[in-house]
Amino acid sequence: MELTAKLVNKKLLTPTFVSLWIIMFLVEFVKGALIVAILPVYMGDVLKLSAFAIGLSFSCQYIGDNLFRSPAGWLIERIGFRLTMTIGLCITFGAVFIITVMKTMGFIVLGCALLGIGTAPLWPCVLMGITAVTEENKNFGTAMGVIQISSLGGTGLGPVIINFLVSVSYTLVFWVLLGCMGLVILVSLFLPRRTNRPEDDAAETMKVSGAPAASAGAPDGLWRGGLARIWQNIRETHRNIRTHLKVSPLLYPALFLQSFAVGLLTPVITLFVRSELGLSPEAFSLMLITGGGVTVLGLIPIGKLVDRYGTRRFLNTGFALAAVSVGLFAFMRPMPVVWLLVMLIGVSYAFILPTWDTMISHLLPEGEKGTVWGLFLTIQGSGMVVGPIVSGKMWDALGAPAPFLASSISMALLFFIHLFISRKQPAPPGVSPR
Known part of the structure; x- marks a missing residue:
């Protein structure tokens, strides 16, 4: 612990950053365990599913994760940082639960697709979070090093630890993974509602969507007006990015x-x-x-x-x-x-x-x-x-x-x-x- 304190600036170890580190580690632990150690063997040897079913499940997980990252980043700006992360983690919990209790190809594929969709907000939320907590001290690189350790550590340790439990029973394995997901949902509730200062939230929302400042970050502010309002918000977002993104x-x-x-x-x-x-x-x-x-x-x-x-x-x-x-x-x-x-x-x-x-x-x-x-x-x-x-x-x-x-x-x-x-x-x- 003393060595960690020397390597990492204490100003970085805020409650928000520590929460993000725990969430990243445990989610990658669960994904690594499922994708590397459990699903290929469990689907093939236990459920007797075809190689096509295994490949389709993995493809759905990667596609869901990739396709929903942009919408997740968009939602962070509209409904808030904590709520976006919590919704994603709840979907991930539901995905692991489906894989745990369902035995048919259709439900396993659905569970893997939901696993991808649920984990899609993880990196956008984490990157937004460390952007906010490092803005004052300009130590984003150090923060990314620490976060990458949690990501790589979770991905690597998940299969290793779970392989020891598989010999006992798959039931125990799945309950351990569900317990990890329940813990990260609880941790996500301690994240800040937004990653910016409240006054910045109001100004940003007025600039981007034309909405009253009082509705900044409120979920009902996004949905008010139904689909027409959402479509208008998306078009204004596109216009704002096209105007201000200079790369x-x-x-x-x-x-x-x-x-x-x-x-x-x-x-x-x-x-x-x-x-x-x-x-x-x-x-x-x-x-x-x-x-x-x-x-x-x-x-x-x-x-x-x-x-x-x-x-x-x-x-x-x-x-x-x-x-x-x-x-x-x-x-x-x-x-x-x-x-x-x-x-x-x-x-x-x-x-x-x-x-x-x-x-x-x-x-x-x-x-x-x-x-x-x-x-x-x-x-x-x-x-x-x-x-x-x-x-x-x-x-x-x-x-x-x-x-x-x-x-x-x-x-x-x-x-x-x-x-x-x-x-x-x-x-x-x-x-x-x-």
């Missing part, structure tokens, strides 16, 4: 490529390590722990440096290092070199993960930050949807190294795109250009 057009393909590079590797990395490198499952697990551990150890120090020196040099380093190390990983077979490359990939993502979102936070317009976060996250998430599809085709048609080379090329493209974007964009307040 390079190259940012949009960069958002896609950032996750596409990862999506290319997701479905083939296990197969590559087993068939091409000849590693055992235990050695592969150790490799994942090593690479992930290197990333986690670097997140907070890199985040603090980003807050001090800006994002440019760290993203350039991260993209270049990832392009080289992933590309070499496709062809290198001596195990000492393979392990070195795994650690270098971990280092590259320690540079990228906290820095990328910090750069994006500097580009957000005033008044529609939640909506723009949701839009950017949707574009970024589409890379995780397309990447696995392209990866499988490349593996079959061009061979095992092809997805890795494509991921390396994507990172190289990101490097050059970012060189151009960072040259044009101004440095954030309090940071000299680097």
Whole structure:
């Protein structure tokens, strides 16, 4: 605890930020456990469902998560921060409950779709929350490092811990996951209603939607007037974003490529390590722990440096290092070199993960930050949807190294795109250009 206090500025450890950290960790714990450790085996071996049913369920989860991020960001600005998060978590609880008690393909697919829809507000809400709590101290990079630790920790620990419980019974496993979701719903009730100051809420709502200040953040203010009012609000939101969002057009393909590079590797990395490198499952697990551990150890120090020196040099380093190390990983077979490359990939993502979102936070317009976060996250998430599809085709048609080379090329493209974007964009307040 003392070490954490030294690494993380105490001004960052507000009740809001701690609540967001807990919510992120537990939700990713539940998702990681379901997607990696439970559903593939439970649906196939216990429920005797087809491979098509398993694939459809996973696709519905990813599509639901991706499609509803933009609406979630839009809702944050209209009905408030706490209510948006709580509604999403309640839907997630319902999704886990459906998967727990229902045994047919239709309900399992529905549960997975609701899991995606329910978790869609998570990242927009978290990013809006840390934008607010770091605004005064300009420590967004440090905050992102801490949040990424909770996300990666939950995703990694979920399957590991749940695998120990699966041998007891699936009933116990599902009740543990439901208990985690019940806890995060309670924690979400302690979040602030809005992420801005009350006077800013009123001014923002009047500027964006033309509504009276008294209705700022009120749910009935959104729904008053029915569908016509909602449609008018959406058009005014679009007009406001188009007017105030001043970013390079190259940012949009960069958002896609950032996750596409990862999506290319997701479905083939296990197969590559087993068939091409000849590693055992235990050695592969150790490799994942090593690479992930290197990333986690670097997140907070890199985040603090980003807050001090800006994002440019760290993203350039991260993209270049990832392009080289992933590309070499496709062809290198001596195990000492393979392990070195795994650690270098971990280092590259320690540079990228906290820095990328910090750069994006500097580009957000005033008044529609939640909506723009949701839009950017949707574009970024589409890379995780397309990447696995392209990866499988490349593996079959061009061979095992092809997805890795494509991921390396994507990172190289990101490097050059970012060189151009960072040259044009101004440095954030309090940071000299680097």
